[in-house]
Amino acid sequence: MTGIGLRPATAMGAYITTIRGWDEQMQRDLPACAFTPDRWQIITADGVEVGMLHLEHRPKEIYLARIELHPDHQGRGIGSQLIRSLLRQARQHGRDFTLQRCLF
Numbered sequence: 001m002t003g004i005g006l007r008p009a010t011a012m013g014a015y016i017t018t019i020r021g022w023d024e025q026m027q028r029d030l031p032a033c034a035f036t037p038d039r040w041q042i043i044t045a046d047g048v049e050v051g052m053l054h055l056e057h058r059p060k061e062i063y064l065a066r067i068e069l070h071p072d073h074q075g076r077g078i079g080s081q082l083i084r085s086l087l088r089q090a091r092q093h094g095r096d097f098t099l100q101r102c103l104f
Contacts, residue, residue: 004081009040009052043069045078053082061096062086 043051051069055062064086069079090097 003044003046004078005044006041006053006082007044009042039065043067043078043082045073045076048073050078055086058095061098062090062093063098063100065100 039054039056040052041055042049043053050073051067053067054065056065057063064083067079067082087097089095
């Protein structure tokens with residue numbers, strides 16, 4: 001694997017459909033904490049879209065609310081590499097690195 005990157009999530013319908021199928025009513029019923037488009041990023045590996053994450057850079061912390069990788073790309077160290085990178089960023093900027101799961 002040559003590179004793992006992030007890009008803004010601008011349209012996620014195709015990704016969601018591929019991962020878990022599209023259910024219009026379920027999408028409408030999700031609480032706001034489950035999907036905030038301006039905070040989601042697409043994870044890429046070697047130029048291929050492999051997942052997404054919800055990340056916020058707050059004044060005192062880097063907050064990772066959620067990370068998802070397509071099953072075909074799990075177990076390859078992608079998530080671990082991203083989390084290590086975020087931990088380094090937090091340390092370099094004197095911030096905490098916080099994980100939390102949205103319960104719904």
